[in-house]
Amino acid sequence: MLNLSFSEDQELFRQMVREFAQTELAPGYLERAKREEAPREEFRKMAELGLTGINIPEEYGGQGADYVTIGIAIEEIARADINCSYPIAVGGLGGGAFLKHGTPEQRETWLPKITRGETLLGLALTEPGCGSDAAAMKTTALREGDGYVLNGEKSSISFVNCATDFFLFAKTDPKAGARGVSCFLVPMDAPGLTTSIFHDMGCKPIGRGALALKEVHIPASSLMGQEGRGFHLVMEEFDYTKVLIGLMCLGTAQAALEDAIAYAKERKAFGKPIARFEGVSFLIAEHATRMEAARLLCYQALWLRDQGKPHTKEASMCKWWVPKISAEAIHDALLIHGHLGYSDEYPLEQRWRDVLAFQIADGTAQIQKIIISREILGREYLPY
């Protein structure tokens, strides 16, 4: 049976998140977006509303809801401020990872802190020498006494300006490929860890930067899951953050399209509102169509995850396509605004620069298409 409606509870939740996002986040988006400063106060308010622990069970202080519900929150927050939607995705990722791979002690320690917003987790996979081919990483974690010693460098990592801890990936077996990668919990203030911030064209509040690790000692209890299973862990969690990224971009594009619709009705040229010209209204119609299809794809992928069904293919479809059509929709929304769209006093160019990040972050379109073809054609047709 096909049922494409959200539950009554989910609808009410969407309304609540929208009310919060439109009153508390939307008005300050543009001003915050220009600064390389994490929106800590906004993050705190979101945690208060339970948005950082949506999929975390109630026993750890979370809301105990499903992935579709996280999607709703992400979409609504991003419609107001895409940068503020990050901690929901990260909270969801952390929650999922601890529930599946964490020890009971790790769950006790971390999950309540994630729901309260005290812990903000970053994810450090990419290195200066490798991104798409993450298994080629050089950072090592070698056993020493009752712990590990980390050495190496991570690059292009979000939240370097505000994370309290990182899921950090390093090789416990440097000779092995993907199977040599393990996942560790590394506190931001670990001795030997230093950071630097990049200056980006968008998503500035998210503080993308680098982590240098020099003889960083961590206890054995910092290992997440099993040794050598780190790559597996991150790929499994990416299956869902890829969808959330889709909804982040879609929410942002939705805001831009709504602005364009309002503007097209108001702005007059040649004696009538520009919305009367099909060169304008068809653009709106086309983007609205694509965005509707994208939204269905995203929620279907989350629904599959909630059902415990495979969704690797669908997640990668969301990841390559939705950020792309969102950027295109914002681009046209900007053009519909004429010269005003080009001004940095309007949020259109800012939204466009922000969503561009997500055609790269969490895996490029090419990498997603490799995954989709693998799922469709079979492993034997992988290029390597």
Added chain:
Amino acid sequence: MPEMIVCFKEVVDERELKVNPKTQELMTEGITRKISDFDLNAIEEAIRIKEMHGGRATGVIVGLPECKPSIKKALSMGLDRACLLSDPAFAGSDTLTVAAILAAAIRKLGPFDMILCGEASTDGFSAQLGPSLAERLDLPQITAASQVTIEGNQVVAERSLDDGIEVVEASFPVLLSVTKEINKPRLATLKQILAASKKEVLEWKAADLGLSTDAVGLQGSPIVLKRVAAFRMERKNIRLEGTLAEAAERAIRELLREGVL
């Protein structure tokens, strides 16, 4: 531990209202419905009192069966239960009649210490209902409350008036209508939304309240709403020419003619 009743109303979201340019009438079809703004303040205040002093808060609403999402929202915020008063016979009720329906339901609900209303609804904005209800139930009433404190079975309230603040007190049972300044209504968390599904919603019709259908709705209402229309605001496009003195002279004449001066 006060037993509280909160009267709240569902209204159309005025931000979405459009005016039919031909008839000047409001186009309300398909518009999002919401809980009237000040009523959110009344609900919030009841929840705050409950958090400080315990007790119970019951929401009461005269509305269409379609107002269930608003009831769910009120319960998610923290009301303990709700009572929907809905009957096709209620259609066309004026303020007097809505007050009669509410009074009958409140009597049926049993003893209470406080009734909280919004100061005025976002749509009708008559600010009549609270006072009318208080009269029917023979209660002291404190209108325009911008701050409320409970001490034992006494209520101390600040009233925002045009020229100052008045502090008044009354003992239970009492009716209060609250202003926007009194608090900032909370947003429910997902957990609260899920919990709200399990809360009790009573549904009563005219017969359940012992009201005859003649006494409610259009038949029972002395006031009949004939038409709701928006003001037409148009510029007169009058240009005042001549010297400054002449123009000023003419401006005064025009303003006198319009009855502005």
